Amino acid sequence: MGxxxxxxxxxxxVWPAYGLATLVVVGLLVLSVRRLRSAERMLTLLEQARRExxxxxxxx
Amino acid sequence: MHRFANPxxxxxxxxxxxxxxxxxxxxxxxxxxxxxxxxxxxxxxxxQAVRIMYVHVPSAWLSMAVYGAMALASxxxxxxxxxxAGLFTKxxxxxGAGFTALCLxxxxxxxxxxxxxxxxxxxxxxxxxxxxxxxxxxxxxxGAFDDAERGLRVGAVLVLVGTxxxxxxxxxxxxxxxxxxxASVGRLDGPTMDTAMLIPLLVMALAFTLLxxxxxxxxxxxxxxxxxxxVLRLFQAAGE
Numbered sequence: 001m002g003x004x005x006x007x008x009x010x011x012x013x014v015w016p017a018y019g020l021a022t023l024v025v026v027g028l029l030v031l032s033v034r035r036l037r038s039a040e041r042m043l044t045l046l047e048q049a050r051r052e053x054x055x056x057x058x059x060x
Numbered sequence: 061m062h063r064f065a066n067p068x069x070x071x072x073x074x075x076x077x078x079x080x081x082x083x084x085x086x087x088x089x090x091x092x093x094x095x096x097x098x099x100x101x102x103x104x105x106x107x108q109a110v111r112i113m114y115v116h117v118p119s120a121w122l123s124m125a126v127y128g129a130m131a132l133a134s135x136x137x138x139x140x141x142x143x144x145a146g147l148f149t150k151x152x153x154x155x156g157a158g159f160t161a162l163c164l165x166x167x168x169x170x171x172x173x174x175x176x177x178x179x180x181x182x183x184x185x186x187x188x189x190x191x192x193x194x195x196x197x198x199x200x201x202x203g204a205f206d207d208a209e210r211g212l213r214v215g216a217v218l219v220l221v222g223t224x225x226x227x228x229x230x231x232x233x234x235x236x237x238x239x240x241x242x243a244s245v246g247r248l249d250g251p252t253m254d255t256a257m258l259i260p261l262l263v264m265a266l267a268f269t270l271l272x273x274x275x276x277x278x279x280x281x282x283x284x285x286x287x288x289x290x291v292l293r294l295f296q297a298a299g300e
């Protein structure tokens with residue numbers, strides 16, 4: 001297992017490459033899902049508020 | 061593509077597609093990483109450092125493919141005014157920028173032990189750096205407009221102007237002197253790479269492509285939903 005992590009002496013280059021790839025991929029996934037969720041939450045809130053206003057009638 | 065261009069149908073189809081795509085991406089990434097890090101042989105010249113290729117090359121391919129997809133969507137947006145096309149372009153630009161950054165940095169990490177330098181100002185590296193700036197420029201430009209539609213239109217024009225960079229990237233290794241090696245997979249006479257490395261590379265490339273599809277669907281859904289939020293806010297402001 002030790003030799004696996006040593007990467008034939010290139011550990012200082014191989015592992016940062018894979019680490020950075022993981023960071024970029026996970027980062028993009030987290031940010032994108034979060035952006036979608038916050039949009040969906042906001043849409044639900046606005047639609048609820050709109051329904052309540054319509055239920056109360058235009059004069060309320 | 062025409063069927064996809066209807067926003068309501070897009071929302072329905074993408075919701076059904078996403079779980080399957082996400083599952084396939086996770087599976088393929090796991091297989092790809094196993095092949096890239098464990099099962100594939102070290103290179104007879106580069107030793108274990110060759111494993112950087114399995115991240116570097118797929119991100120390089122995707123950095124160009126995403127830009128190509130943005131260019132096609134920009135044509136659809138400018139010519140046929142498909143609302144989804146403009147939102148798709150805006151949605152995937154940060155993904156393209158991410159792949160390009162990954163390509164540049166992993167290239168540096170590969171260049172230092174193999175070429176003896178992190179960076180050279182040759183045509184290949186410089187044109188990819190320009191691609192990165194095109195992505196950033198597009199993101200900044202689209203965000204700078206108060207009128208979202210106008211921003212998308214101007215952004216689409218920038219994307220189309222920037223497409224001249226794509227053939228320059230692709231052929232830079234043939235047209236100019238460079239440290240960068242020429243193509244060894246996408247060649248007219250077929251790949252020159254051994255299958256023991258070609259198969260892991262293609263699996264990783266497919267995994268990256270699926271990952272892009274997942275991100276594109278999630279992010280386009282987010283853009284569409286934000287658009288609906290804006291419309292509702294306008295209604296609210298108008299006192300309706």
